[in-house]
Amino acid sequence: MKKIVGIVFMFLMITVSSFAFFRTSVAPGIFEMNLDRSATEEIILVNNSNEPIRVKVYPGKDENIKDEEYLGDWLRIYPRTMTLEGNSERRIKFSVRAPKEKPDGEYRGLIYIEELPEVVEGQSTLTLAGRHGLTVYGTKGKVEYDIAVSNIKIVNNILTMNIKNNGKYSLRPEVKINGLSAKGKKIGEMEEKTGRILKGNTSLVKIELKDLKGEAAEINVAGKGKVLYSETVKLK
Numbered sequence: 001m002k003k004i005v006g007i008v009f010m011f012l013m014i015t016v017s018s019f020a021f022f023r024t025s026v027a028p029g030i031f032e033m034n035l036d037r038s039a040t041e042e043i044i045l046v047n048n049s050n051e052p053i054r055v056k057v058y059p060g061k062d063e064n065i066k067d068e069e070y071l072g073d074w075l076r077i078y079p080r081t082m083t084l085e086g087n088s089e090r091r092i093k094f095s096v097r098a099p100k101e102k103p104d105g106e107y108r109g110l111i112y113i114e115e116l117p118e119v120v121e122g123q124s125t126l127t128l129a130g131r132h133g134l135t136v137y138g139t140k141g142k143v144e145y146d147i148a149v150s151n152i153k154i155v156n157n158i159l160t161m162n163i164k165n166n167g168k169y170s171l172r173p174e175v176k177i178n179g180l181s182a183k184g185k186k187i188g189e190m191e192e193k194t195g196r197i198l199k200g201n202t203s204l205v206k207i208e209l210k211d212l213k214g215e216a217a218e219i220n221v222a223g224k225g226k227v228l229y230s231e232t233v234k235l236k
Contacts, residue, residue, distance in 0.1 A: 022130040023049040024084070026113055035071070035098035035107065035138040043092040043134065045113060047084035054116040056081045057092055059109055062133075064198075071096055071107040071138050096138055104141025105168040106199065111136060143169050145223040152219060154233050157209045163194070163221065164202040172196045174222045175207060179214030180232070188213045209235075 025046045033039060047053050057080050059072030077094040084090055098107065114131040146167035153160050163173055172193055179188030190212055197203045209217065214235055221229040 022115070022132070023047065023051075023053055024055065024113070024115060024130070024132070026132045026134065029134055031134065031136045033096055033136060033138045035074075035096065035140040038095055038097045040093055040095045043094070043111070043113070044089060045084065045092055046089045047086060050086040052086060053084050054081070054118075055084065055113055056116060057111065057113050060112050060133075061108075061110055065108050065110075069105070069107050070109055071098065071136065072109040074098060075109065075111065075136070077111065096136065098138065098140045102140060105139075106170055107138045107140065109136050109138075110134065137170065139169055143224075145169065145171050145226070145228055147171075147173070147221065147223070147228050149221055149229045149231070152231055152233055154209070154217065154235060157212075159205075159207045159209055159217070159219070159233075161205050161219070162202055163197060163205055165197045165199050168199055170196050170198045171223045173205070173228075174225070175205065176220040176222060176227075177207070177209065177212060178218040178220070179212045179235070180216045180218055182215045184216075186218075 025048055027044045031041055033041065045055070057077050059075045059077065061070050061072055074096045075094055076096070077092065079092065082090060092113070094111065111134045112131055113134070144167065146165075148164040148166055150162045150164070151160070159177070165171060172195065175192045175194060177190050177192075178186050181187050188211075190210065192207045194205050195203065212235070216232050216234050218232045219230065220227050
């Protein structure tokens with residue numbers, strides 16, 4: 001019976017630790033870098049607890065990043081390990097540059113910041129430390145976007161459409177919507193930024209048109225300020 005109670009207690013300890021909140025916070029969570037020139041970026045790491053925390057920093061990737069588009073081997077990170085005093089802040093610097101022989105396109109990788117478990121001499125402790133994963137997007141060569149937009153509909157004041165990324169670079173499309181009068185005069189406008197669409201992927205975009213007025217809506221899909229697609233759809 002004691003053995004069963006001990007196993008249950010250990011299971012509960014593991015479960016509680018798995019859902020423990022991070023003692024640290026980081027910013028920003030995403031970096032976009034030009035791989036044709038050397039540049040240094042900074043990560044701000046904050047210890048939100050009253051106790052010192054040891055962390056290690058290292059590059060990595062997940063199952064969504066292919067080997068041929070991985071940039072982790074080009075990352076230079078400093079420092080790799082550190083101890084943050086309670087309620088303190090540190091800055092982690094990193095740089096990345098692609099080898100010249102690599103083809104133009106987009107490369108990705110992650111920077112992991114892992115909280116290390118506290119080791120107490122003479123004690124056996126079970127601690128599951130938290131780990132942050134920051135995404136680094138790197139572009140090599142001239143960035144040009146290629147998208148296909150389909151199935152544009154406006155139903156119950158909700159705009160929906162499919163955006164497929166046919167290019168070599170991911171993008172966060174900007175959707176600019178102009179309300180047009182019966183004579184085609186612009187009488188209202190709104191703008192929404194969508195989530196990132198990776199190369200080769202298709203995203204279903206939904207936008208509430210809110211108080212947009214007019215007989216029709218001119219839909220403009222842009223990337224970094226350049227209009228890539230335009231279509232006019234009736235509102236009524």
